[in-house]
Amino acid sequence: MAAKEPLEIANFLKEKKRKVLVMSGQLCEKLELDGKPLLDYAVELANKLDAAVAATGNTVNAVRGKVKATKKMWAAEIPIYLKYNWKEPFERPEVLVLIGYTPDAARALVTTMSGVVETVVLDSVEVPEATASLNTMTIDKWKESLEEIIKNLG
Amino acid sequence: MSGKKVKIGEVEVNLADAVRDPRGVEDIAEDILQEMGERRLRQWDPKLNIFAHASDIAEWDEVLLDKYYTIFTSAKKSCEGCPQGPCDLSAKNGLCGVGLEAHKAREGLQDACKALARQLTHARDLLDYVIKIHGKEKEINLGPYEEFPMTNVAMLCGFYPKNLADVERALSYAEAQLAELLYAANDGKESAKDLVEKTMHAGSLTFLAMEVAETLRTCIFDFYNAGKVPPTEYADWPKVQTPVGLGVVDVSKPVICFMGNDFLPAWHAVRLIKERGLEDEIEVCGIGAAGHDIPRFYEKAKVVTSAAKARLAIRAGIPDVVVVSELCLPFDVVEEARRIGAKVIACGYKADFEGVEDKTELPLEELVKYLEENDAVQITMPEKAGELAVEIVKRAKEGKTAALLSEDEIKEKATACKACDSCFNACPNRLMLSRAMKAAREGNIKKLSEIYDECVFCAKCEHVCPNGLPILDMIIGASAEKIKNDKYMMRPGRGLISHIEWRDLTFGFVLGGNGPGMVFLIGCGKYPGAEKDIAEMVRYLVDRNCLVAVAGCVAADAAKYFDEEERKYIFEKYLAAGVLRGFVNLGGCTAISHIPPATYKGTMIGSGYTPKANWSQIVDYQYTRLPLVVLIWGAATEEMFSVAMGFARSGVSVVIGPEGFKFKTWLLGDKHDRSKWQMFDGITGKIREVEPCPVHMIVPVETKEEALTMIIKLFHRPLALRDPRLASLEAYNEAHKNFFGEYSDDWHLYVRSEHEIHVMRRMEMLRLLEKEHGWEVEGVRVKKARLRDGRLVDMGEYVENYGIQLGRYSTVVPRLVIKEMVGGAVAAPSKEIAKMHGTPKE
Amino acid sequence: MAKKEEDEMAKERQRVWDSLPKGRVYQAPTELDRLFEGVKYDIGPKWYGERIRKGEYALEVGGPKFNYTSTWFIEIVHDPDRIQDGRIELIGPDIPEIPDGTSLPFMFWIRYYGENLEDDFLDILTRWTYMAVEGGEGWMLLNTRDTIWLRLRKTAKHKHDFFHLGQAMIANTKIMFPYVEKGDAKIIVGNEYRDLIKEITQNVCIPYWERIDARAREFSDEDVDTFYGCAVCQTFAPNHVCVVAPDRPPYCGIITWIGAKVMYELDPYGYTFIMPKGECLDPIGGEYTGVNEVVYQKSNRSYKRVVMYSSLLYPQTNCGCFEAGIFYIPEVDGLGMVDRRYTGMTPIGVTFSKLAGFMSGGMQNHGYCGMSFRTPRSRKFMVGDGGWYRIVWMPKEYKQMLAEFIPEEIYDKIATEDDAIDPKDLKEFLKKVEHPVTKLWRNGEEAEPLKIPPPNGEWDPEEEKRAKEKARVLLEMQGKLPKSE
């Protein structure tokens, strides 16, 4: 599926009672969108969605205590657990929201999960292999889009 | 096929049962069987992979691929592999019958074949060159401390080469294999699994190709070679004498910079420089593979940077003459050199650049003139290329125009940025250039210079910038100080880890020692974070008693640490021997071929098996016992992919940095699936459940903290002895807790007794076992443990049901379950021993 | 030593302990879960083997500067009431108070009590106590007992004080060795205590060590009725079993008999197992029915006999981790020894690595045996083959390394690679120096080699007799034949 507008994405995520899991990648720690760490967006998103965060890279340290549940996980392992043996601590998700991955990593990850789970990539680069992603856009636009999604989640 | 029978002691082996097609290799087969001896032949039916095709090693590959999931990352859904295409494979197989998974596997195989082709042609060029000079009878001798030269060849072909003719036999075999693999990569109609096996085969062959090139370097061109030096000297040999970094080159002198895989032009240039006594007048430096080769024969050589950052070295204005052979990470050298007014000599048939003419036939004086008028020339003969470089470098220096951008120029150029963020979205490291440009516009170039630390100089940003900003020049200009201060020292590569050295090492270290494991660090630069991360990872591991060996470009970045307290460079800080807390530099890219043999030697010493076309036997042993991990940090090149697949096939786990998400294939295990983690008791043949380890064979990670934790976790092996188990479990718990603020969810799976838990944490961990996993603890001892099926049992039952009890022979290959006990049986001594002894035959 | 005398000595030690100058007293937690509480530095395998040079240390205690007048004394106390568990007394300045770069004499006196602690466990207690420093972050430890020498790295100084060091030593020992129920310590530091430390060492420590060492020295295979077996290397080499006896430490050099005993008791599901000696079949060569039986079972019924002090007759099997090997040279009817550091040729025409490849893998190779660097120090070293008098060849460096263990009269008669490598030359050499093995030769001229059975084979009974007779001849020359024989 191609890129979507922020509002569409918000609606897609809200739709019915989907079980969502947010994956926070290392760039969440590294990138700041004009003063605000990308990680804060990941946390707000998870809280709005009442979702747990599968914190990959080193992000668990910064996410811990800010969302309803989180755990250190390994990005590459998530696809195989989803495919074969999903185990606690989180409920098996229907939708994965990826934030904070390089476009290459995000592309590889969503490809390996295609057909297993729906994926939403919230990077500033379009990832056509995902169920939904943002358009390729500037940093300012990206910031706005993330805020818009969060706002529209209720 | 009925065939020749060989009698070893009382065992008769039909060659056709041991080798798929014994014709033409009977002598090799017989020699191997003799050496295996009667005792082993009674224990197992031999299977020899002499001049192996991929399918000859299927026995092992299938064990591996059964345990680990092959994850394909390619997003392609249609195939244009032949004129019948394109075929949409998302719903149906293609017209030729190929399925989507297989198609993805073919892509991986294509990548591996590319790498193999590059390594093979390099090895072939070098071999032909050497044969021209020395003839085929020239002996292969790696020195008195290495009795097993070219073990990669031995593992695939079944013999240890004695002379160049033998080497050529091995190389021709590999070339034919490449053709076969290429066929499969393009036209293969087999299953995805078969194609993955072939990809691993390409990996093993890549080692062979590299080994040929490396062996010729050490035997014929006298590169530093540990086989010739007594192990007592390794601790500080070779000396830490090679300057590394952009700041080490004296640019007031004429500078020749070599890059690419071929060291020969440099070899000849150095010969000439020495002959003419110009050592102090001309700076000889190298980038990438050549950079790590030259210091192994010329102690005044300098290493500028890794192959991935070659562009930076040129833009920084370092070389006056660039001599380039085939590149592993190709970029437009000629164009880049032109920017600074440096001359380019493209050396070899493969160094073909558009617009650069082959003028090999011109006499030297005319070449000099030609280069005065032109920017670049192609010379196919290395002697001539080397000579020309020395000849013209002084004049080239005079004509050079390079100058870094000044602060004012940078600020001025930054005004052209429209903050479109095309660069940000193209940048592999997600560097926020538009923000740095804005700061520069406003008078502050510090942000640009911060970008320098993480930039890999891939130029993607420049490439996409709609407004044509010279982004790299701006980053470099803002970082002039950093470039000047980029000065370190490294130990040049020493070649192999010798057989004798391994004896000392396995004994205290792998078998019973305090070290968690051995890490081989390879890579071509192009890192996610700062290049200093590499040195940090090395220190972390070495300080935890690991032995770390580096090979390839990454050595130059591993060097980037200076201990202020001890006043020592990292290479001076640690012992260079293969011991606990050792830090060894094996050499340039081709030295990666020393790594699998180094692992096989551990097996050889532990088991007494000589690696010789007995793949499953050797690899089963090391996969289940030896804590060996490869870390690839940096660019996910085809070479790295190919060797990663090769390492996995050799039973060595591979951790690859963030670029690894781009690898076409990952090999991941599922710790939750108990059915995957089983072994055969080697004596009774019964299946036993074991710990999920090593849990992955090829796994990408995001950060250096993840890399370190994963490496340590992958040290775990079901048959490791207690002390290494303790050391790796402790290191794993320490790393996980420190880096991620919590213990892992699987550490308890590696505990088989309280004696395996670190003393200071023991009570804490025992309480966790009690609370979180329902074990029973009494004092400092575990009373009852919980099996993975949930049963709470006493320790006697626990060790009977989980893991391999210390001191039990086990295997993952069904054929290697011992079929006959050898009690009272007669085994043949090896030929030599029998000869010396006149051992009576009964 | 009589029980009474021992009691007297214990009383004297207690008297000296009580009479020490008063210092600062600390109390460490004694509950299991809190044993390490407050200890800020790390202990673990990764800290082993640190080297700290001049200029890098904050504090140096003991060592050459004081002519090694410093002592680390570990005592086993048999009366529980004498020890106040966790009490640590520091006599002298503490680490944070000492200026960087200072060297001082010191004494650690650590006492343990445990109902099941035997004096024989001193070595093990010592190892586990030392571990808290040797494997402790920031410390360098060299030597032992009254030649002890420690250095503390400047950069780790802030993590250390003597109270917590004492606490960690006791805690470490308690965790590693649950037989320990109580421990206390006194730490004496400072120039003013130099004479005191000397005096205690002379009058208290040295007699204590002498007594225990004498016990250990006298302690031999004959004194125990159980040996231990170790099959840990079967992981690598199917069927291989090591016999661990007081006089026959395994060639890996990792464990001793006492160590194996303790390990077996602490970890019955580990890799050591018990081997009741049973009946002695051959007191010279060291063959026991019990050993044979267990070996037969544990080797997966691969071989039936082991002669413990022989490399010719039913020697122990080898896995792959031996540091040196011994081999039979038929041309001279003698034994050669080679260590892994020697890369040249041996008289049997193979290098050590080739030999090792052949020997390893858990096979009974008559005529070959793996060894640790320590094996030749045993008083029973190859007595089943005639002891040192049967050794005819060694690499030069190896010979030098073992010089103090080789009987003087034979030292120059053992050939090295400088004298001979080829068996023919070796023979001439041995004749020239009148090596004892020439006494086994026909007319002192021609060796009459043994017919060694192939690996895992059995000896021809007549041939076995000949082999034993040869050993007797050589032992007789050394006056080493047991009287009863």
Ligand code: SF4
């Ligand atoms: S190779 Fe097969 S799948 Fe690919 S285009 Fe040709 S027919 Fe179609």
Ligand code: SF4
């Ligand atoms: S050259 Fe540097 S800034 Fe530009 S895309 Fe590459 S890594 Fe990013």
Ligand code: SF4
């Ligand atoms: S691509 Fe060019 S114009 Fe666009 S933000 Fe980057 S530097 Fe500025």
